[in-house]
Amino acid sequence: MDFRRKSIIKGLFKEFDTKVYRIVTSIDDQIAKNLKDGNIVTRPTSTNGLWSCVLLPTVLVLYSILCNVSELYILMAYLSIGLVAYSFLFIIFVSVSCLVFKDNIYGGCTASTLVSALLLYAVQGQDLMFSLGWSMVAVMSYSALLRISLTVYPKTFTIGEAMVVTQSIVLFCVASLCKYFYNVTAEDDAEMKLINSVIFTVLSSVGIIVAAICILDDSQKTMAVFVYIISVAATYALMVLHVKLGLDCLVRLAEYVLLDMDRIKLFIFWVGCAFVAVFVIMVRTHLNVKANTITRKSFHILGSLVFLSGILYNIRLMTLAAGVGLGLVILLEALRKSGIDPISSSLQAAFNVYSDEKDVGSFAMTPIYLYVGLACPLILVPEHPGYELELLSGVLSIGIGDTAASWFGSKFGMNKWGTGPKTYEGTVFNILSQVALMHTIQIFGLLSVNNAMIRVAVAAAVSGVVEAKIDQVDNLILPLVTLLAFQSTFILC
Template sequence: MESKKSKNVVHSEVIRTDYFSLPKSLKRKYITPFIILDQQIKRNLINGGIKTRPVNSNGLWCCSLLPAILCIYAYFYKVSLLYKIVACVSIGLLVYSCLFILFLSVSCVVLNYDTIHGGCTASTMASVLLLYVFLEQDLAFSILCAFPTLHLYNLLLRFCLLSHPKTFTVGEAMLVSQGISLLTITILIKVFYDIGESDEEMEFINTIVNTVLSTVGLIVTALYLLTDEQRNLGNLIKILLVGFIFTLMILHSIIGVGFLPKILYYIFFDKNRVQIFTFWLSLVVIAVVVLVSRTRLAVKASTVTRKAFHVLASLVFLSGLLLDVNLITLASGIGLALIILIEAIRKSQIEPISGALQSAFDVYSDDKDVGSFAMTPIYLFAALACPLALVPAHAGAPLELLAGVLAIGVGDTAASWLGSNYGFYKWRHDNNRTLEGTAFNIISQIGTVYALQLFELLSTNNMIIRASVAAVASGLVEAHTDQVDNLVLPLVSLLAFQATYVLC
């Protein structure tokens, strides 16, 4: 009896704290059913022995962010055929996500399916119909795009939740799995199909990025398949060497004999890029020096200290987005591959490299990094870079490309610093976010955009109004969500920018 009572108390407490500021009628009609659904899924996961990241909610709403952004851009803007294809496939992922949520609300048995089930098949058909009817694509091509993507999404979702306890919430697992699945199908379409993309420079960049990401994927797979006896420095060097040779062979076959001088010229000498690269290199050196010195001291870094790396990463992306979008696109693709590779080596248990990386992780790990992987730095890099992949060329693109920098590098960092030092009034008793931090979050984003406009580094129509709407949206979400900020805030900012698209 007492146990049942305590469960009811916890249930009511979660409902009360999650949306305390809304009118009661709105709570009962619209919000309460979703809270009850969320709690039912949490109970089913606990009963099934599945451990998600320990937070109050599952973040089910995250599954709609990426498909919504893709579909809005595909509908309202002039985008490439590839972009439209990916948007249609994302709708299938959203349909399956909704069905997956309904299945989880009944039982977690859906996670134990080893094969494709009815929900996945139905979601595949939704994408196939969109591709075949609205984009007038060949039926075989539509099936080849939709079926592998949905199947991969199903496998990744189960892999995230079953094989890596305490690493993801359900919503975070959905969002990460969606991103990987859509990135994979994008690369495959570019490799095996000619869909009429004519930008020679972007094709050059995409070739390099896709090759590097593919190589890292193969290296990570090889590290994963090593036995305990094979996990030594010699085998690691062999795997990296084979990966390097594979990359050279692929680039040679696609770009041509002089691919290496061409790449070096593009990075360092074309359009005076050597100055930009030198600035980035100086920031990287600063970050490495601080990281090594702090690791040697073995003193746990505070939240504010960790935000210093947010500032350094944001300076890299801000300078690239303002001065040379194509170069930062190339750099972000290679940088993401390197971060994934470093994390894979840390988890590979190959000494002494893995031990050194683990020491740095112990010092700088976030309280959200309680699972199998250090997802926070990967999320940070992906957050800053995701607008490059999601925002098509249009009048308001220069501002929207800064969504990650503004939401994470500026707003979240400002909120963390001021909230921890001067914050007094908390949003609620179980939340460490303060009203002062949120206010500074919003003001700092607007102020940054105003400064960029003042120094004529950025100029789009009604940019202050649009930035204000995005800042308020991301600031309020940052104050109330318990999902990883680095993952969701840039996408929320992009949706807010899209909501004000008429102003651009």
């Protein structure tokens, strides 16, 4: 009797899963058809990755529940709920018609604004006008950027990837504005004040350079004009640092990095890794030999070494370096697209050698995703007991696991997951490599976190299976999935 009951329950679950799968598949197929009818060309994949829109908001909301986070973090979590609400409405709109890309439809923006505004006002206790104002800014910006990313830059994103990217940009910009101009969270820590001030200055200076490059016409795209733009941006950066840190800002920054031997060692190691990467790129570009997947994955290893060493030895210096590095990555991509020779042509030659099948759009998103995937836990993970392990989400999932799966699967993989290129052998090696790295770290006593091996095993299993099954960009999705897996084992820490 019990066996019969279990069989019935199992059959009902299987039927439910089948119906849900059919509904999701039919919606995805209808959206693909509407995109084609509207001449909207997304990055070539078998699915649109619609489920990706919930990843970042879920990470933020869960951390705001599980940890004692700042007022600014809670603000971002509530705003992200409004963004995911608009994402759902956007999916519904696109499944009906492609007109959402062509007409200004603000109904979804109004409803989504009210969702986050009510949360800010009723739950967090923010002022009503503050709640409505910032909710409207976030949702309207997200709506505009989402449309632009899919219409102006063809073949660059899937819908899911565009949602994750635009959510990240909007929340990061809103957080920066609230922190530095609205004083949502007062900065009591002098070291973090210095770090945040430098990161804000670097990123805003890069924004000025990129904006200036975008408005240049072809006759103005010369090295002389570029040097002038750099001079203006440098002057702006010095002015901001003087206001934020005082007249001795450069001296304080130099002292912070150079007057501590551990920081000097880390800095030298990171510079060495950067020189190795640049040297390899220059040699292969000069030889004009197209890089294969294994060669490209070597940069995953170099990036992982940088972030792993920084997280294990000095998280705050790593945060400073990650912010400055993000500005450099964005600037390099802007220069590649700028048409300013000889810089643009040299960067384009390197891109032609190292680009893969996913880099068919307007921008080289794969290396940007790699960097952001390694660095994003530094922003997303609040400080709490055992948080150092969660900061390694990007290193474990894409730096080690994805690289190991790619190498082992291409060499020894025989049994494939369905019709895709991923193999069972690669997935198993993906999981084992992450667990092995954690075991090595513990052997050398570099990290002491309760139940670290169990938590890494769970996170590795989740990210390994997701890596094998999805067709979205791994560098963007897997760190967020790994963070969610760590959150599911939060009680163990």
